[in-house]
Amino acid sequence: MAAGTLYTYAENWRAYKAQIAAQYSGARLKVASSPPAFTFGQTNRSPAFLNNFPLGKVPAYQGDDGFCLFESNAIAHYLSNDALRGSTPQASAQVLQWVSFADSEIIPPASAWVFPTLGIMQFNKQATEQAKEEVKRVLTVLNQHLNTRTFLVGERVSLADIAVACSLLWLYKQVLEPAFRQPYPNVNRWFVTCINQPQFKAILGEVKLCEKMAQFDAKKFAESQPKKEAPAKKEKGGKDAGKPQQQQEKKEKKKEEKKPAPAAEEMDECEAALASEPKTKDPFAHLPKSSFILDEFKRKYSNEDTLSVALPYFWENLDREGYSIWYGEYRFPDELAMTFMSCNLITGMFQRLDKLRKNAFASVILFGTNNASSISGIWVFRGQELAFPLSEDWQIDYESYNWRKLDVESEECKTMVKEYFAWEGEFKHVGKPFNQGKIFK
Amino acid sequence: MALRELSSLEKCLGLKKPNKYSTQGERKVPVLQNNNGPAVVGLVTIASSLVRDAKKTELLGNTAEQRAVVQQWLEYRVTRLDSCTKDEVKVILKELNHYLEDKVYLAGNSFTLADVLMYYGIHYIIMELAVQEKEKYLNVTRWFDHIQHYPGVRHHLPPVVVLRNRVYPSGQH
Ligand SMILES: N[C@@H](CCC(=O)N[C@@H](CS)C(=O)NCC(=O)O)C(=O)O
Numbered sequence: 001m002a003a004g005t006l007y008t009y010a011e012n013w014r015a016y017k018a019q020i021a022a023q024y025s026g027a028r029l030k031v032a033s034s035p036p037a038f039t040f041g042q043t044n045r046s047p048a049f050l051n052n053f054p055l056g057k058v059p060a061y062q063g064d065d066g067f068c069l070f071e072s073n074a075i076a077h078y079l080s081n082d083a084l085r086g087s088t089p090q091a092s093a094q095v096l097q098w099v100s101f102a103d104s105e106i107i108p109p110a111s112a113w114v115f116p117t118l119g120i121m122q123f124n125k126q127a128t129e130q131a132k133e134e135v136k137r138v139l140t141v142l143n144q145h146l147n148t149r150t151f152l153v154g155e156r157v158s159l160a161d162i163a164v165a166c167s168l169l170w171l172y173k174q175v176l177e178p179a180f181r182q183p184y185p186n187v188n189r190w191f192v193t194c195i196n197q198p199q200f201k202a203i204l205g206e207v208k209l210c211e212k213m214a215q216f217d218a219k220k221f222a223e224s225q226p227k228k229e230a231p232a233k234k235e236k237g238g239k240d241a242g243k244p245q246q247q248q249e250k251k252e253k254k255k256e257e258k259k260p261a262p263a264a265e266e267m268d269e270c271e272a273a274l275a276s277e278p279k280t281k282d283p284f285a286h287l288p289k290s291s292f293i294l295d296e297f298k299r300k301y302s303n304e305d306t307l308s309v310a311l312p313y314f315w316e317n318l319d320r321e322g323y324s325i326w327y328g329e330y331r332f333p334d335e336l337a338m339t340f341m342s343c344n345l346i347t348g349m350f351q352r353l354d355k356l357r358k359n360a361f362a363s364v365i366l367f368g369t370n371n372a373s374s375i376s377g378i379w380v381f382r383g384q385e386l387a388f389p390l391s392e393d394w395q396i397d398y399e400s401y402n403w404r405k406l407d408v409e410s411e412e413c414k415t416m417v418k419e420y421f422a423w424e425g426e427f428k429h430v431g432k433p434f435n436q437g438k439i440f441k
Numbered sequence: 442m443a444l445r446e447l448s449s450l451e452k453c454l455g456l457k458k459p460n461k462y463s464t465q466g467e468r469k470v471p472v473l474q475n476n477n478g479p480a481v482v483g484l485v486t487i488a489s490s491l492v493r494d495a496k497k498t499e500l501l502g503n504t505a506e507q508r509a510v511v512q513q514w515l516e517y518r519v520t521r522l523d524s525c526t527k528d529e530v531k532v533i534l535k536e537l538n539h540y541l542e543d544k545v546y547l548a549g550n551s552f553t554l555a556d557v558l559m560y561y562g563i564h565y566i567i568m569e570l571a572v573q574e575k576e577k578y579l580n581v582t583r584w585f586d587h588i589q590h591y592p593g594v595r596h597h598l599p600p601v602v603v604l605r606n607r608v609y610p611s612g613q614h
Contacts, residue, residue: 148583148605150545155590189543196550 119220
């Protein structure tokens with residue numbers, strides 16, 4: 001049974017094919033899709049990567065035994081079992097037929113239609129209309145085939161279903177609104193069945209079918225323009241982003257003058273996919289590099305004395321521009337009953353904020369006793385804004401707190417940081433004794 | 442009939458030890474006599490208890506909704522399908538054909554006991570259909586073919602040939 005690593009950026013439908021195949025076959029597949037294991041535009045340009053995968057494209061697979069493969073269909077084939085590949089010469093040829101059909105008949109018109117609606121490609125009415133017609137033609141072929149069949153090849157799910165369903169994924173999510181898909185009931189039945197198989201669901205999650213055909217997103221397209229060169233020159237883009245607005249704009253203009261706006265077709269779908277979800281990638285990407293190494297402080301805080309080592313280190317090294325300090329107080333103290341429940345409230349919040357750990361540190365304290373308690377904490381965040389609005393996952397708890405930005409130079413801030421980090425002191429503003437503390441790190 | 446069906450179901454579920462059944466009454470309702478406990482009576486009740494014995498309760502549905510739809514079709518099987526007259530067969534086929542237009546399985550998106558028992562119960566009807574009728578009830582035929590190919594299902598029943606390419610292209614359903 002194959003076991004290895006799949007390199008890709010997150011949420012890549014090409015990688016899904018291999019991941020779903022592995023769900024069926026039981027192949028042990030690790031996915032390297034985020035730093036430090038994989039950074040799109042960097043890892044896949046490194047000499048070591050190019051040595052194994054000369055195109056530098058993803059998805060790319062490396063087995064634990066060293067076996068390397070590129071091209072998503074080859075990887076999915078390798079990670080399949082015989083049932084998925086088709087167990088007779090006829091069946092396996094039919095599987096290959098549909099896999100190729102997906103690549104050459106579905107993907108080109110699907111991309112031409114969907115990308116402008118994601119705001120990642122310029123809109124061209126004629127091209128979109130032509131793509132719609134081609135999509136109709138493809139759906140008609142599939143609908144006819146699935147009239148008498150449950151799955152594309154044989155009576156079980158095969159790689160053919162995986163490849164074709166994955167290549168229709170964006171269409172069904174973005175543009176195939178009920179009226180448009182209504183003439184293809186067999187395709188709809190088959191698609192819904194596929195995406196609801198547990199092996200698909202494990203990878204795709206809940207797929208929401210399009211309710212209203214998405215149209216060209218001009219605003220998003222305009223916004224996404226500067227990002228276009230980001231993957232190639234990530235570092236530079238990052239630095240630029242930190243510079244004052246005006247200067248940046250000037251630069252942008254210069255670039256535009258130098259070379260004419262790149263043709264929409266130049267942007268390939270991977271960049272497109274990346275640009276479409278910039279926020280989920282790294283919400284702090286726009287910030288300039290900071291001199292304050294939060295991890296180093298966390299190490300000091302965990303391993304050494306707080307008052308004599310960690311706190312002096314904190315104040316000496318804190319980058320006042322790259323970080324901000326906040327006081328957060330739970331808004332509904334009257335609802336806090338038993339202390340163990342209040343503690344769960346805090347740890348639950350920490351869990352939901354898991355992805356924020358790299359960019360934040362906090363000490364949150366429960367004061368008082370059963371039925372007479374309060375919760376408040378000191379938070380150190382990357383950037384000058386509250387981080388919570390940057391990601392949907394982070395908003396669950398944040399509205400239950402009052403947030404106040406502290407003036408880093410003020411005595412109040414110094415005192416609070418000291419008391420909350422050390423879990424001792426007067427806590428004058430609270431008026432209840434310390435009960436227990438939790439550290440977010 | 443019901444007894445052979447139950448023994449096929451046992452095999453399909455991978456139950457090693459065959460149970461002994463009897464029937465009761467004029468309509469030959471199957472009865473499973475447990476060693477220690479009251480008798481289990483009726484096809485649906487016995488089939489469901491076999492599924493639980495085999496620890497394959499996903500065949501009774503994974504969600505509350507799917508479980509309810511499974512029960513609905515089990516009931517349909519014994520109350521409607523099993524007692525239907527020759528004339529009613531066409532109505533049932535029409536109903537089913539319409540229902541299966543946008544579904545691969547009877548309940549939810551996975552294979553359940555409802556598919557097995559409906560397959561057992563309708564087999565004799567599909568056997569008798571002419572090619573033209575099979576095309577008329579295309580969705581039923583497609584579902585039937587899928588279920589008869591489902592691993593371990595078709596034990597005591599002969600396979601029914603289903604054509605993939607239509608012979609009567611004009612025979613719209
Ligand atoms: N046909 C290939 C296409 C792979 C591909 O185009 N990968 C893009 C991402 S969608 C890529 O890695 N581009 C990186 C680059 O060109 O540097 C497959 O299916 O695997």
